[in-house]
Amino acid sequence: MTQDAVRPDGDAAAAFFALLRGHPGQTLAIALVIAAFVLSFGYVGGFFSSTRLSPNRFVDALEANSGHFPGFRRAHSKGICFSGGFVASSAARSLSSATVFDGSLVPLIGRFALANGNPYSNDAKTPVRSMALSLRPAHGDEWRMANNGTPGLPFGTPEAFYQLVLAGTPDPRTGKPDPEKMRQYVAAHPEFTAFGERLKAHPFSSGFADDSYGGIDGFIFVAPDGTRRLVRWSMQSEDPFTSFSPAQAEGKSANYAFEDLIARVARGPVKWKLVATLAEPGDPNVATELWPEERRHVELGEVTVDHVESEAPGNCRDVNFDPLTLPSGIEPSDDPLPFARSAVYSTSFRRRAGESKTPSAVAGQSVSSPQ
Amino acid sequence: MNPPKFPLLSRLFHWVMAILVVTMLYVGVGMVSTTSPRYHQLLTAHESIGILILVLVALRLINRILNPPPPLPADLPSWQRALAKSSHVLLYALMFALPLVGWCMLSAAEYPIRLFDTLRLPSILPPDPHVFARLRAAHTVLAFTLFAVFLAHLGAALFHGLMRKDGVLRSMS
Numbered sequence: 239m240t241q242d243a244v245r246p247d248g249d250a251a252a253a254f255f256a257l258l259r260g261h262p263g264q265t266l267a268i269a270l271v272i273a274a275f276v277l278s279f280g281y282v283g284g285f286f287s288s289t290r291l292s293p294n295r296f297v298d299a300l301e302a303n304s305g306h307f308p309g310f311r312r313a314h315s316k317g318i319c320f321s322g323g324f325v326a327s328s329a330a331r332s333l334s335s336a337t338v339f340d341g342s343l344v345p346l347i348g349r350f351a352l353a354n355g356n357p358y359s360n361d362a363k364t365p366v367r368s369m370a371l372s373l374r375p376a377h378g379d380e381w382r383m384a385n386n387g388t389p390g391l392p393f394g395t396p397e398a399f400y401q402l403v404l405a406g407t408p409d410p411r412t413g414k415p416d417p418e419k420m421r422q423y424v425a426a427h428p429e430f431t432a433f434g435e436r437l438k439a440h441p442f443s444s445g446f447a448d449d450s451y452g453g454i455d456g457f458i459f460v461a462p463d464g465t466r467r468l469v470r471w472s473m474q475s476e477d478p479f480t481s482f483s484p485a486q487a488e489g490k491s492a493n494y495a496f497e498d499l500i501a502r503v504a505r506g507p508v509k510w511k512l513v514a515t516l517a518e519p520g521d522p523n524v525a526t527e528l529w530p531e532e533r534r535h536v537e538l539g540e541v542t543v544d545h546v547e548s549e550a551p552g553n554c555r556d557v558n559f560d561p562l563t564l565p566s567g568i569e570p571s572d573d574p575l576p577f578a579r580s581a582v583y584s585t586s587f588r589r590r591a592g593e594s595k596t597p598s599a600v601a602g603q604s605v606s607s608p609q
Numbered sequence: 610m611n612p613p614k615f616p617l618l619s620r621l622f623h624w625v626m627a628i629l630v631v632t633m634l635y636v637g638v639g640m641v642s643t644t645s646p647r648y649h650q651l652l653t654a655h656e657s658i659g660i661l662i663l664v665l666v667a668l669r670l671i672n673r674i675l676n677p678p679p680p681l682p683a684d685l686p687s688w689q690r691a692l693a694k695s696s697h698v699l700l701y702a703l704m705f706a707l708p709l710v711g712w713c714m715l716s717a718a719e720y721p722i723r724l725f726d727t728l729r730l731p732s733i734l735p736p737d738p739h740v741f742a743r744l745r746a747a748h749t750v751l752a753f754t755l756f757a758v759f760l761a762h763l764g765a766a767l768f769h770g771l772m773r774k775d776g777v778l779r780s781m782s
Binding site: 250253254257258259264265267268271275276278279282283284290292293296302363366372379396420552556557558560561566570572574576577578580581582587588590591592 | 634635638639641642643644645646647648649686688689690718719720721723725726727729736737738739741742743745746759760763764767768771772773779
């Protein structure tokens with residue numbers, strides 16, 4: 239009975255394969271066409287490449303370097319959310335046609351963070367901080383930024399950053415990075431030493447509110463008349479700068495910088511000037527090189543932060559501050575880093591989005607400035 | 610005797626969408642594999658072409674209902690007839706599903722979508738990272754499925770054209 243049930247299919251298959259055997263040349267041709275598509279698809283997808291720097295490889299390296307903390311960002315993992323507003327200057331409107339520069343009050347959200355990959359870092363041991371922003375005009379394109387509190391970066395290309403992450407990754411046998419690997423990296427990358435010198439000359443601020451944050455990368459501002467300019471921007475703190483000293487954090491909690499920020503916002507709004515620096519022809523568009531101080535600076539407007547709250551569902555926790563989420567009127571330049579940042583942040587976001595969440599180090603806080 | 614042909618509009622839809630869909634599969638698999646500047650260019654193109662495909666496949670389905678395809682050869686074995694029918698249902702389903710899942714997942718992740726650098730696309734799902742994660746995984750699975758079904762479709766077309774010589778391939782050319 240079973241035999242009868244399968245026989246028609248068996249006959250059909252036998253007839254089909256007999257047809258293939260009767261046309262060996264055509265069968266081979268079809269197989270080759272299909273193989274060509276499969277192989278080219280695999281080639282484009284990097285399935286046969288052991289060297290292509292894919293975002294997955296990059297995020298794997300970040301996780302190996304800092305440890306795997308499910309649900310958290312793979313970099314700048316310890317953070318707090320904020321909201322506020324931005325009002326542009328008229329000078330901004332002459333540089334870029336972006337809607338965020340129309341001079342009206344643009345609502346914004348953002349995130350302050352420590353610039354490393356451990357969500358439970360000690361604030362006093364990580365004085366490099368970041369300020370991510372998402373400007374959300376009621377009518378017009380959103381603008382996301384991921385700004386860093388360092389004078390440029392120690393690497394200018396995604397490959398150099400990847401090698402740095404690898405060199406600093408703890409050896410599974412010793413639990414510590416191999417000093418020889420770091421020596422080799424430093425020898426091969428003079429820009430790393432140059433950055434270290436700049437960092438020494440650039441004192442860290444005491445906390446988030448008196449820190450200034452640079453956009454690091456070069457972007458193109460497109461003016462209403464079509465003029466294209468290479469710019470970098472930075473958030474200049476209006477709070478008086480106080481330099482960080484490890485002694486000041488002595489006896490304070492591991493979250494002292496976040497707690498100070500919450501207390502500061504409770505006293506009143508905190509403000510930053512958003513300033514653009516305009517490149518001159520020949521200025522290097524790479525994050526390892528600063529532009530000369532005398533370059534023209536244009537005040538684009540003022541950012542006000544009047545509310546901070548712990549990371550929670552639906553706030554900045556669930557936003558990917560992709561530096562290539564740009565409004566019409568601001569475009570990527572030939573600086574290679576933002577493209578890699580965009581790709582890697584996206585993969586970090588994809589991974590953490592699917593992971594179950596645990597509360598952030600600074601949990602349960604929500605404070606607004608008095609009106 | 611001339612074998613029956615697809616109407617001109619149907620053939621136009623087929624070949625334009627064939628190029629777009631296959632291009633999209635390569636763009637998609639390529640963009641997620643790189644941290645080079647190509648990532649951003651490919652992603653921007655992927656979003657724009659994806660929505661274009663969604664619009665085209667909707668029009669194409671209407672056209673298919675108004676202008677039905679010619680019948681398959683009468684001597685085609687029933688199992689091949691069944692495969693042909695189900696693979697076409699699958700192709701249409703995937704051409705709808707991939708852009709819709711893409712649009713939904715970007716909405717759930719709060720990514721703004723701008724098409725061809727001008728048109729802003731509204732969000733069609735409330736923000737939810739878990740929904741994003743599931744849809745993002747589904748997008749990959751569906752894309753690989755579409756690539757496999759495309760290969761089967763291509764193989765079958767060549768089988769008809771080179772071996773059976775039954776006019777099926779010519780009906781679309």
